[in-house]
Amino acid sequence: MQPDKALKKVLMSQPESLPYGFESRMMAQISMAVAKKKRRNAWLTISLLSAVSVLLAGGGYFLLDKFFEFKLKLSWPTLSLSPESSNMLTFCLFIAGLVLILLMADLWLRKIKEQE
C-alpha cells in the first residue's frame, strides 16, 4: 500500500495528550480497588469460617445428643443483688456506655478525616 503521507500527517497532527496527573489518579483508583478486594476477601473468609464453625458446633451437639445420649443443660445463674451492689452495677454500666459512645465517636471522626 502507498505511504499516504498526507493522511499520516493529518492523523499525526491531531493533539492527543492526557490531562496532567492521569497516571497518578489511575494508580490511586487501582490501589482503592485492591483494598476493596482485600476487604471483601477478608469478610468472605470470616463469614465462611463463622458458618463452618456454627455448622461444626451444631453437628457436634446433634451427634452428642442423638447418638451418645449426652444431655447438655444450660441454666442461668440466679443473681441476688444488694442495694449497694445494684448501685455499683448501674454505675459500671453507665461508665461502660460512656466508653462505648466515645469509641464510636472516635471511629466516626476517623472515618470523616480519612474521607477528607
Added chain:
Amino acid sequence: MEPIKETEYIRQILDGNTALFSYFLNGYSRQVYALIVKIVRSPEDAEELTQDVFMKVFNKLDSFKGDCRFSTWIYRIAYNTAISAIRKKKNEMPAFDDSVLKNIPDSDVDDLLNNVDNESVLNKLEQSVNMLTSEEKAIITLYYQKELPVKEIAEITGLTEANVKIKLHRVRKKLYVMVNN
C-alpha cells in the same frame, strides 16, 4: 517495551506488587488515549474510557495468556471499550454508497493522499477523517499513526486480515470522495 520484562512485571503484579502497574500506565496510557480519542472524538469521554480500559486491564491481567503481544491485548480492550461506548450513543454517520467508490481510480486516490503540500487538502482531509465511522477511524489510526501491521490490526479488531485490507482500501476511496465533495 520488552515482552520478557512485561511478562515478569505481570507475574509480580499478580503476586501482589500492584505498584508495578504504573509501568504499564506510563508506557501505554497515551497510546490508548490516542486511539480512543480518535474513535469517540470527545476528549472528556476518551479520558473516562481510558480509565475504564486500564481498570479492565488490571482486573483481567490474569487472563492474559501471552499468545499475542501485550500491546495488542491492551489495544483490543481499548478498541472494544470505545466501540461499545459509541454504539451505546448511536451517533454513527449514515452508511456510504459503495457504488460511488467502485469507479474511483486508485492512482487518483494515491495522488490525493500523498499531497502533503496543499494546506486546503490537508484541512479537508482532517474534517473528512472526523466524519468516518468509529471502526474506520480506529483502523486508520492503528495503521497510519501507530504503524501496526495488518495482522496485528486484525487481532485487535477481531476482523480477518483480508477484511482489514478491504476496509483500508475502502476508507482511502471514501476520504477521496469526501475531500472532493
